Amino acid sequence: MLENLAWDIWLARNGLSFLSLTYEELLANPRASLxxxxxxxxxxxxxxxxxxxNSxxxxxxxxxxxxWRERFLSQYSDTSKFQARNHRGSGFL
Known part of the structure; x- marks a missing residue:
């Protein structure tokens, strides 16, 4: 998503390492994630x-x-309905 892209850019500009790891990846292979x-x-x-x-x-x-997941997806599955936030002038990136 665009918000994640903004964070990726900010971290890269500041020379900070990061790891993109999803819950699904962690669940599928906890050892590799660790x-x-x-x-x-x-x-x-x-x-x-x-x-x-073993935790x-x-x-x-x-x-x-x-x-809840099914209700959310039925109401918000069309992402074009989300309003984009304008971060200009707010100090974000």
Whole structure:
């Protein structure tokens, strides 16, 4: 999206490293995601087992989340209806 692009440009202009990581990527491959984060902060990481990291946490989403998502997508699936924000003069970028 354009807001993400603006952040990408700002970070690049200021010489700052960043990592683009989605929830879906993290969920699909937590080990690879953790390795990416460790690499970004120049940290070494070792795994004690081959099963991957285990936080002991469980997914908490339920049918309510699914209903909210479906309602949001039905109301806002046409992104042309969103009003663009004008950041000129606000000090943003």
């Amino acid at each position: 390795v990416k984060v460790a690499h970004l902060v120049d940290a070494e990481i070792t795994f004690e087992s081959t099963s991957g990291p 002991g946490l469980e997914i908490q989403r339920d049918t309510v989340n699914t209903e």
